[in-house]
Structure formats: structure tokens, C-alpha cells
Amino acid sequence: MKIQYDLQLKLRDFTLDIQGAWDTGTLGIYGPSGAGKSTFFNLLQGLLKPDQGLIRLNNRELTRVDRGIYIPVQHRKIALVFQNKLLFPHMNIRENLQFPLAYVKSPRIEFNEVVDLLELSELLDSMPQDISGGEQQRTAIGRALLSSPELLLLDEPFNGVDITLREKILQYLKTLSTELKIPMMVISHELSDLEALTKDILYMKRGKFLKTKAHRFSIPGCYPI
Amino acid sequence: MLNNQEILQTVLLSIKIGLLATLVNLPLAILAVQGLLRRDYLGKSLVEGVINLPLVLPPVTTGYLLLLLLGKKGFIGGWLFERWGISIAFSTMAAVIAGMVVSFPLMVRSIRVAIEMIDPALEKAALTLGASKVSVFLRITMPLALPGILSGVIVGFARCLGEFGATMTFAGNLQGESRTIALSVYSQLQIPGRESQAALLVIISIVISFGAMITSSLLNKALQKRSPKNGENTI
Numbered sequence: 312m313k314i315q316y317d318l319q320l321k322l323r324d325f326t327l328d329i330q331g332a333w334d335t336g337t338l339g340i341y342g343p344s345g346a347g348k349s350t351f352f353n354l355l356q357g358l359l360k361p362d363q364g365l366i367r368l369n370n371r372e373l374t375r376v377d378r379g380i381y382i383p384v385q386h387r388k389i390a391l392v393f394q395n396k397l398l399f400p401h402m403n404i405r406e407n408l409q410f411p412l413a414y415v416k417s418p419r420i421e422f423n424e425v426v427d428l429l430e431l432s433e434l435l436d437s438m439p440q441d442i443s444g445g446e447q448q449r450t451a452i453g454r455a456l457l458s459s460p461e462l463l464l465l466d467e468p469f470n471g472v473d474i475t476l477r478e479k480i481l482q483y484l485k486t487l488s489t490e491l492k493i494p495m496m497v498i499s500h501e502l503s504d505l506e507a508l509t510k511d512i513l514y515m516k517r518g519k520f521l522k523t524k525a526h527r528f529s530i531p532g533c534y535p536i
Numbered sequence: 537m538l539n540n541q542e543i544l545q546t547v548l549l550s551i552k553i554g555l556l557a558t559l560v561n562l563p564l565a566i567l568a569v570q571g572l573l574r575r576d577y578l579g580k581s582l583v584e585g586v587i588n589l590p591l592v593l594p595p596v597t598t599g600y601l602l603l604l605l606l607g608k609k610g611f612i613g614g615w616l617f618e619r620w621g622i623s624i625a626f627s628t629m630a631a632v633i634a635g636m637v638v639s640f641p642l643m644v645r646s647i648r649v650a651i652e653m654i655d656p657a658l659e660k661a662a663l664t665l666g667a668s669k670v671s672v673f674l675r676i677t678m679p680l681a682l683p684g685i686l687s688g689v690i691v692g693f694a695r696c697l698g699e700f701g702a703t704m705t706f707a708g709n710l711q712g713e714s715r716t717i718a719l720s721v722y723s724q725l726q727i728p729g730r731e732s733q734a735a736l737l738v739i740i741s742i743v744i745s746f747g748a749m750i751t752s753s754l755l756n757k758a759l760q761k762r763s764p765k766n767g768e769n770t771i
Contacts, residue, residue, distance in 0.1 A: 356664055358660055358663075358664075383663075384660070384663040384664055385663050385664075385665075385666050385667060385668055385669075386666075389664070390664060390665065391661075391664045393657065393661060395657070397655075397657055397658055397660075397661040399658060399661075399662070399676060400658075400680070401679045401680055410662070410665055410667070410675070411665035411666050411667075413667075413671070414665065414666030414667055414668075414671070415666060454665065455664075455665070458664075458665045458666050
């Protein structure tokens with residue numbers, strides 16, 4: 312699946328202007344803390360509104376300030392796996408996973424498929440606070456997948472996990488990309504994490520996407536240094 | 537001298553007034569909290585002030601203001617009486633309204649604290665999964681705020697049960713109509729030799745209040761077993 316994007320955004324201290332496409336399944340976004348990576352995700356997801364600009368994904372205008380277009384978060388078909396997982400504490404793992412099913416008209420992925428793929432079957436009756444960080448991460452990814460998104464955003468999925476768990480999460484993400492064919496954008500401040508996942512990596516600094524000598528991008532239209 | 541039937545009537549009337557006032561207040565208090573927390577608008581501080589006014593006003597003053605507003609010659613009450621023949625003051629309905637007004641700010645405070653403690657990111661997460669704002673409210677906000685809402689209900693009910701000044705002024709002290717336990721205790725104490733009757737009503741009042749608090753505590757424990765304190769899910 313080829314993902315096309317056309318993003319021209321301007322917040323007070325934050326500008327974005329990228330156009331392009333990637334078809335390798337996963338796009339990595341690398342940058343130091345405070346570069347604007349999470350802000351970028353929030354803009355894409357619709358959790359933040361830009362002062363001006365345009366966000367277009369797969370030829371669908373999600374936000375267009377000059378025409379007053381703003382697709383609400385819940386209708387964007389973009390799932391976001393937050394840095395701190397944000398599982399619902401009053402629901403068990405099964406209920407957390409089933410949460411989005413009520414809002415999906417024609418699910419692209421079956422509940423059992425996700426449970427098997429992410430090895431969650433033994434956790435279904437557990438409460439989120441009773442399982443490990445890695446298991447919470449898998450649940451959060453599974454829950455996002457069950458919302459049948461057109462794009463899956465993962466915000467620092469490797470944050471605070473040890474090497475063993477990192478390997479496992481990498482494996483899960485690769486499986487998602489190859490088996491389920493769901494396009495993903497992954498944010499990380501560790502370049503090696505992203506390099507293990509994809510060759511398409513954007514470098515972000517002070518709210519802008521940059522080209523660096525160290526990495527070749529398959530995505531045209533990035534800001535030159 | 538109060539007979540057993542009158543005592544029973546007083547107790548049941550108090551519970552009825554307390555329950556009615558609390559049940560009507562509950563959705564209004566939740567809406568008020570949503571209005572105070574989720575939106576910024578001109579005059580928000582004024583709305584907050586009006587909601588909290590009964591907390592600082594002497595209850596008799598609150599009752600008098602209700603009389604000016606809803607009495608037969610009041611702004612709204614006058615119109616209701618002339619147009620529809622409805623008379624609110626000095627009735628059970630007036631006692632319910634008096635109870636609602638004085639307990640409303642306490643319920644709002646309790647529910648507000650409970651909703652403020654919910655991590656807003658959980659609600660955002662639910663939105664990103666396709667839930668509408670109404671669904672998020674019903675499936676995330678309400679269940680997580682339930683212990684606080686329950687506390688608000690108990691506090692509101694207890695406040696209604698103990699209400700005196702506003703009820704006396706706006707609803708009167710009419711046996712079978714508006715004479716709640718608090719008003720009945722007062723009435724008995726006005727007549728020499730009726731201290732034992734007043735003491736009996738006081739004991740009943742304590743039992744009801746304790747019963748409500750114990751029920752609230754048990755329900756809270758059951759709910760906390762089901763859902764942990766907010767924030768425990770974050771790593």
C-alpha cells in the first residue's frame with residue numbers, strides 16, 4: 312500500500328512542510344526530544360489543530376484551515392499507540408481490545424487474529440495494572456489495530472523497555488507490517504531502533520524535517536539542511 | 537405527642553425528599569461539572585459562583601430567595617400559579633427544591649474532583665479508537681468517576697436529610713407535607729416534655745446517615761477492586 316502525504320502546517324513555533332510517499336510499510340521519524348515528533352503525531356491524529364496549513368493523507372483532506380475543514384479525531388481512521396499505553400484501567404485486556412469494535416462498521420482485522428498475532432490469549436482476563444510493560448504495549452498495539460485504521464502511529468514504542476523486550480516488539484511490528492499490511496509511522500529518539508525496522512526514516516529537528524548526509528531518503532520533498 | 541405513625545410518616549417523607557432531590561440533582565450536577573471543566577467561556581466564573589452560592593448563604597436566605605422566585609407572587613411561581621394553577625411553595629415539592637438547591641454545590645464539588653482526577657489522555661485515547669464524545673463520556677469518564685459520583689450522591693442525600701433553614705422558609709413545617717426529621721426535631725423541642733420524641737428522631741436520623749455512609753463505603757470498595765486509582769496504568 313502506498314501512503315501519500317502532503318503536510319503543510321504552521322503552529323506558532325512549529326512549521327512542517329513535507330510531501331511525498333512511502334510504500335515500504337513503515338516510516339520512521341527520528342529526532343531529539345523536543346523536536347516536535349509527538350506534536351506532529353497529534354496534528355496528524357487531530358488532537359491538535361494547526362493555526363494554518365493542510366494535512367492530507369491518501370488524498371483525503373483531514374485538516375485544511377483556509378477552508379475550515381477539520382475531520383474529528385474519531386473519524387480520521389488513524390490509530391495512535393501512545394507512549395504510556397493508556398489502557399483503560401477499569402477494563403480487562405479483553406474489554407480493552409474490544410473497545411474499538413463498537414465503532415468499526417466493517418472490521419479489516421478479526422479479534423482472534425490480533426490476539427494470536429500478539430500472543431495475548433492468556434492475558435485476556437487480566438487487568439492492565441497486573442501485566443508487564445511489554446504486555447501492556449502489545450495490548451495497546453492490538454487495541455489500535457482492532458480500530459481498523461488506515462494508518463497506525465506508534466509514539467516511542469521502545470521507550471523504557473529492555474533489550475529483550477525491544478527485540479520482541481520489533482518482531483511484532485515487522486509482522487504487523489508484512490502480514491497485515493497496515494502502514495505505520497514510528498517515532499523514536501533512538502536511530503538504531505528505527506533502522507532495525509525500516510529504511511525510510513525522516514529526521515526531525517526543531518519542528519522541521521531535514522535531510523542528512525548519513526541517511527538516504529526514499530521520500531522526496533523534505534527540507535534540506 | 538407524636539404517635540408511631542406520624543414518626544414513620546416523617547422518616548419516610550425525609551427519605552423521599554432526600555432521594556428525589558438527589559436523583560434530580562445528579563444528572564444536573566454531572567452536566568454542570570462537564571460545563572465547568574470542559575469548556576472555557578465568558579462568565580464561567582459567574583456560573584461557578586452561582587452554583588456555589590448556597591454554600592455560603594445562610595440557608596434561611598436561600599429559602600427566602602426561593603420564595604421570591606417560586607412563591608405564588610414570585611417571578612416564576614406567580615406565572616406558574618396564574619397560568620397553570622401550580623403552587624410550589626409550602627409543599628413537598630418545595631422541600632425537594634430547597635434540598636436540591638442546598639445540596640447541589642456539594643454534589644458538584646464531589647463529582648468535579650472525581651472527573652478532574654481522570655487522566656484526560658485516556659479520553660483522548662478513546663477518541664483515537666473511533667469513539668464519539670458521548671461514548672467516551674459513557675464508557676470512560678463515567679465508570680472511572682463512579683466512586684466520586686457515588687460520594688456526591690451520599691453527600692447530597694445527607695445534606696438534604698439535614699436541611700432545615702431553606703426548607704422551613706420555603707416549604708414550611710407542615711406534617712405530612714414538608715416536616716422532615718430535622719424540622720420535626722425542632723418542633724418537638726419547642727414543646728416541654730417532648731425531648732424523648734426528639735431524641736428518637738435524632739437516633740433514626742443518625743442510623744439513616746450511617747447506613748448511607750456504610751453503603752457508600754462498601755460500594756466504593758467494590759468499585760476500587762474493579763478499577764485502580766487513575767494513573768496506575770502509566771509506566
